Structures are given as C-alpha cells and as structure tokens.
Amino acid sequence: MASPNSESSRVSTNNGSTSMNKSTRQQFADTMFVLGQLDKNIVVLVGDIGHGMLRPYAEACSDRYYNIGILEPTMLTIGAGLAASGLCPVMHTITPFMIERGFEQLKLDFCYHQLPGNIVTVGSAFDYSNLGCTHHCYGDFALLKTLPGTEICFPASAIEFDQLFRQSYKNNKLTVYRIAGYSHGYEFKNKDIVFGKGICVKEGKDVTIIATGPQLQTALEASDKISNNGISAEIIYIHTISPLDLAIIRTSIEKTKKVIVVEEHMRSGGLGDDVLRAVYDVPGLKFHSVSIPDKFVTCYGTYEQLLDFCGITSASIVEICELWF
Amino acid sequence: MKKLPNKDLRRKIVDMVVTGGDGHIPSAFSIIDIVTLLYKKILKFDAKNPGWLDRDYFILSKGHGCLALYVNLHRHGFITDDDIAMFCKNGGILGEHPDRTKVPGAEASTGSLGHGLGFGVGIALGLKIQNLNNKVFVLVGDGECQEGTVWESANVACNRKLGNLCVIVDWNQSGMQLMPYDDMPKKWEAFGWNVYIVDGHSEGEILEVLNKINFSSNGIPTVIVANTIKGKGVPILEGHGIWHHRIPNPQEYLQIMEVLR
Numbered sequence: 001m002a003s004p005n006s007e008s009s010r011v012s013t014n015n016g017s018t019s020m021n022k023s024t025r026q027q028f029a030d031t032m033f034v035l036g037q038l039d040k041n042i043v044v045l046v047g048d049i050g051h052g053m054l055r056p057y058a059e060a061c062s063d064r065y066y067n068i069g070i071l072e073p074t075m076l077t078i079g080a081g082l083a084a085s086g087l088c089p090v091m092h093t094i095t096p097f098m099i100e101r102g103f104e105q106l107k108l109d110f111c112y113h114q115l116p117g118n119i120v121t122v123g124s125a126f127d128y129s130n131l132g133c134t135h136h137c138y139g140d141f142a143l144l145k146t147l148p149g150t151e152i153c154f155p156a157s158a159i160e161f162d163q164l165f166r167q168s169y170k171n172n173k174l175t176v177y178r179i180a181g182y183s184h185g186y187e188f189k190n191k192d193i194v195f196g197k198g199i200c201v202k203e204g205k206d207v208t209i210i211a212t213g214p215q216l217q218t219a220l221e222a223s224d225k226i227s228n229n230g231i232s233a234e235i236i237y238i239h240t241i242s243p244l245d246l247a248i249i250r251t252s253i254e255k256t257k258k259v260i261v262v263e264e265h266m267r268s269g270g271l272g273d274d275v276l277r278a279v280y281d282v283p284g285l286k287f288h289s290v291s292i293p294d295k296f297v298t299c300y301g302t303y304e305q306l307l308d309f310c311g312i313t314s315a316s317i318v319e320i321c322e323l324w325f
Numbered sequence: 326m327k328k329l330p331n332k333d334l335r336r337k338i339v340d341m342v343v344t345g346g347d348g349h350i351p352s353a354f355s356i357i358d359i360v361t362l363l364y365k366k367i368l369k370f371d372a373k374n375p376g377w378l379d380r381d382y383f384i385l386s387k388g389h390g391c392l393a394l395y396v397n398l399h400r401h402g403f404i405t406d407d408d409i410a411m412f413c414k415n416g417g418i419l420g421e422h423p424d425r426t427k428v429p430g431a432e433a434s435t436g437s438l439g440h441g442l443g444f445g446v447g448i449a450l451g452l453k454i455q456n457l458n459n460k461v462f463v464l465v466g467d468g469e470c471q472e473g474t475v476w477e478s479a480n481v482a483c484n485r486k487l488g489n490l491c492v493i494v495d496w497n498q499s500g501m502q503l504m505p506y507d508d509m510p511k512k513w514e515a516f517g518w519n520v521y522i523v524d525g526h527s528e529g530e531i532l533e534v535l536n537k538i539n540f541s542s543n544g545i546p547t548v549i550v551a552n553t554i555k556g557k558g559v560p561i562l563e564g565h566g567i568w569h570h571r572i573p574n575p576q577e578y579l580q581i582m583e584v585l586r
Contacts, residue, residue, distance in 0.1 A: 043451075043454065066450075069480065069484075071474075073474055073477070074446075074477035074478050074481065077440055077443030077444050077446075077474065077478070078444075078447035078450065078478070078481065081443065081447015081449075082447045082448075082450060082451040084451070085447070085450075108440060109440060109444060113426070113433070
C-alpha cells in the first residue's frame with residue numbers, strides 16, 4: 001500500500017463551486033431541463049433524491065417527473081414498463097440501491113426484455129465516504145458488464161455528462177451513467193467527448209497511464225512527477241467503460257509496452273481487467289492496476305483519505321514506475 | 326355440479342406437457358378459466374399485429390402458468406400449431422416461462438416472481454402520461470404476493486391513481502402453505518385498491534366483476550381476488566402435492582384425459 005498522499009486540490013462536484021463552475025450532477029439536472037422540453041418521451045423517476053436540483057425540470061415537465069418512492073427495484077421495473085409503453089425512462093438515485101439491490105430488475109426487466117432505459121447514479125465508489133459500505137458501490141462495472149448490451153459511462157465533469165447523455169440516451173439500449181462526485185478538473189471541449197471513444201490527453205512514449213473518472217487528475221499528477229525522472233507518460237482518459245475503445249488502448253500500449261490503469265473500482269472486474277484482456281499478447285507487456293482492493297472499505301474519513309487507504313494515489317503510480325525504469 | 330369449462334384447452338395443456346416432457350399443469354389449470362375469459366371477452370388485441378398500439382395489455386406475472394397463456398395465444402392465432410408442437414423443444418419459441426422477445430402476444434418475460442406487477446404499473450403509468458385509454462391486466466399468484474416488490478408496486482399504483490390497471494390474484498392457497506395467515510383481500514384493501522372476490526372458475530362471476538370496472542386513467546386500481554383450485558378439473562391433479570411439476574406417465578395420461586373428455 002502506498003503511503004498517504006493527501007491531494008487537497010481535488011474538486012468536489014457536489015456543491016457546484018468547482019473550477020468548471022458546475023457539478024456533474026447539476027449538469028444532469030440541467031440537461032434534463034433542456035432535453036425534457038424538447039423530447040416529450042423523457043420521463044424522470046427519482047427515488048426521493050435530487051428533487052430539489054431537478055425542480056426546474058419537474059416544473060417544466062410536471063406530467064413526466066415522479067419522485068416515485070423509496071423502492072429502488074420497483075422504480076427500475078416501472079421504468080422498464082414505461083419503456084414498453086413507448087416512453088424514455090431516466091431513473092436516478094444512489095448507486096448501490098440501483099445497481100446492487102436492483103440488479104435482477106436491470107437484468108430481467110431491461111436486458112432480457114431488450115428494453116431501453118437510462119440509469120443515472122450518484123455516489124460512485126465511496127463518494128459517500130462516511131456513510132459506510134451501505135452507500136459505497138465499487139463493483140458496479142463488474143456487475144453491469146455481465147448484462148449483455150449494457151452501456152456504462154463515468155462522466156467526471158459537467159460537459160462529459162451533457163455530451164454523453166445527449167449522444168446515447170435514445171439509442172435503444174440500457175445505459176448507465178455513473179456520476180462522479182468529484183471532478184478531475186480537466187477542461188474538455190464538446191467535440192472531445194464522443195460516446196465510446198477514449199481520449200489521448202497527453203502523448204508520451206515510455207508508459208501508458210489509463211484513467212477513468214476523477215482519477216484523470218491522479219494520472220496527470222503522476223505524469224508530472226515521473227517526467228522529472230525523464231519518464232514520458234501517455235495518458236488515455238476513458239469516460240465510456242462499455243463499449244470500451246480498445247483501439248486507442250491497444251495502439252498506445254503497443255508503443256509503450258507498459259500500462260498502469262487507475263480507477264475507482266474493485267480490482268476484479270474493473271477497467272483494468274478489460275485493458276489487460278485487450279493487450280495480454282503484447283510482447284514484453286508490463287501491467288499494474290491502481291484500484292480498490294477486493295475487500296470492503298470499512299474505514300471512515302474523507303473521499304481523499306479513502307483513496308489513500310486504497311493506494312489510489314499519484315505516489316503509487318510513481319512507485320510502480322520507479323520499479324519499472 | 327357445475328360443468329367444467331375449457332376442457333379442450335385443459336386437454337391441450339396436458340398434451341403439451343407430455344409432448345414437451347416438461348411443464349406445470351396444475352398452475353395452468355388454476356388460471357385457465359380466467360385467462361380464457363380475458364382473451365374471449367375482455368382484451369382488445371390483433372393477433373396479426375401483436376404490437377398494435379390500441380391493444381390492451383395482459384401480463385402473466387406467475388410465468389410458470391404460461392401454458393394457460395400459450396393455449397389462448399394459439400386459439401386466437403398469435404402462435405401456430407408448430408409452435409405448440411415445439412413446446413420445450415430445442416428450436417421452439419415456447420419455454421416453461423414466456424419470453425416477450427420470442428412469443429407474439431406475450432407482453433412480459435416472467436418467471437422470477439414479483440416483476441409483472443411493477444412492469445404493468447410502468448405500462449399503466451406510461452399510458453396515462455400519453456393520455457391513452459388501453460387497459461392493463463396483471464395476473465399474479467398468491468404465493469407471488471409474498472414478494473415485497475408486489476407491494477411496492479401496489480403502493481405506487483394506488484398513489485399514482487392508476488385506475489387503468491387491474492390485478493387478478495390467483496388465490497389458490499399456495500401461499501398459505503408457507504404463511505397460513507393470508508387475508509389476501511384485506512391486504513389489498515389496506516393498500517387502497519378496489520377489491521372484488523370471485524370464483525376464479527366461474528366465467529359468469531369473473532365477467533360480472535370485470536364489467537363493473539370503469540378503468541379510469543385517474544382512478545383507483547382494481548384487484549380481483551379469484552378463489553381458484555390448483556389443478557382444477559382433474560381430481561388427481563388438484564391441491565399442492567407432487568403434481569406441481571410432474572409429467573403424467575401413460576397410465577396417468579389416460580386417467581386425466583378420461584376426466585377431461
């Protein structure tokens with residue numbers, strides 16, 4: 001485990017006071033407000049959360065907004081029924097209650113039925129750090145990848161959510177948007193964000209660092225640090241976990257032969273597993289996963305402290321590079 | 326003694342189970358009279374266009390009773406003789422639970438209990454949002470009513486005033502084997518539903534109640550608690566014993582068919 005490495009520059013996107021002036025979750029509410037008035041098929045269901053933020057949408061589209069109750073599995077089944085009636089459901093509440101408690105509803109009512117829907121979750125990994133394991137969810141990618149055809153993305157800035165949602169919300173599939181509570185602080189432009197496509201944030205030649213969600217910030221910090229030792233890192237940012245942009249990943253790793261994946265997900269079943277499967281046959285490959293260990297995170301503290309506890313830090317990446325070079 | 330209705334469909338169910346080598350005969354016999362009446366007298370549908378937008382929706386939530394659905398879909402032209410012959414055969418479209426992606430006229434893929442009502446609530450809510458007048462029927466088992474999602478859905482339906490929704494409970498006392506205190510009508514009353522109790526094997530009683538429902542899209546949802554007998558019509562099949570998931574041997578087949586002549 002890496003030593004604690006407080007990263008006080010991390011920006012919370014929950015209060016809107018971010019360097020990019022808007023939280024990802026606020027963007028969800030704003031996107032619903034705009035799209036809801038343009039697309040009369042959109043129906044938003046929430047599980048007693050987010051109703052203040054969604055008030056403008058709720059007032060503009062009052063017959064298509066339901067604070068449906070504290071019954072997450074049934075909220076999902078109702079969403080599937082709305083889809084069967086021809087409407088476009090958007091369901092929103094805390095991640096574990098949607099993905100873990102409601103897993104059979106996702107599997108049967110959407111996927112087996114071949115019905116489309118949009119799941120917008122809040123509280124990724126351990127964003128609700130002090131609320132304990134009941135409110136943590138860091139196995140969601142693994143679970144969702146067992147549901148054929150399901151799309152997963154992890155927008156960690158407002159512009160990403162807006163673009164990814166607009167590009168995919170009515171593509172006739174089940175799409176899960178794991179809203180990050182913290183941003184990576186990197187400013188993308190609209191044209192940078194293409195659903196299903198990774199982004200090369202920084203070109204390099206010695207090692208590939210693949211990051212998803214807020215961990216792009218960690219990757220950038222690590223890149224700066226190792227550059228002092230003459231190591232050139234290429235940074236690939238992944239906002240769409242499934243379908244995964246294998247081409248950009250493979251092209252980079254064929255060049256560098258070394259890859260570190262940094263993510264807020266359990267080691268098993270995360271982005272790292274997909275990356276390793278995509279490049280296992282690259283000659284001389286070196287691979288490392290900086291992720292949540294396969295165990296419950298039962299400690300309390302801030303989001304940053306839990307990242308430290310799991311070793312998800314730029315210091316961990318630097319240590320790995322020191323071993324490799 | 327009242328004449329047993331739907332003997333022909335009951336015979337077809339037994340034949341399918343024997344040919345397919347699998348199936349739940351008593352569960353289908355418990356609901357066959359209800360499902361047959363719905364397709365004969367109540368539901369709007371177009372077998373040549375199963376996705377017709379003006380259709381009414383029938384969701385069989387207790388999916389293991391699917392033989393009662395299949396024989397009615399066959400009778401009304403949704404599925405063919407070949408489909409029936411291929412029940413539970415590799416390459417066929419009919420399995421032991423309905424699959425909406427394969428079976429024309431099947432609105433939901435059920436089998437895991439506790440999903441059908443929520444799905445029906447979603448459809449009913451969707452129809453209400455779109456100002457459409459289609460009716461939604463969901464048939465649930467009484468054992469299925471031990472699933473919490475049934476009551477989550479019942480709660481939403483009442484609070485969202487889904488009067489376009491009608492649930493029929495196949496109250497054949499299966500649930501009481503596990504939980505003897507099981508006052509089904511009182512439970513639904515407590516959730517704010519209009520409650521009717523009928524003999525689930527009496528076409529006249531079921532029809533009379535169905536004709537009373539106004540299906541207002543802004544009213545109170547209705548539940549019909551149907552007193553039924555699992556395996557109804559053939560004494561050796563009736564009740565909660567070994568026949569739940571058993572295939573008749575040749576001697577038993579003849580015995581059953583003799584009763585259903």
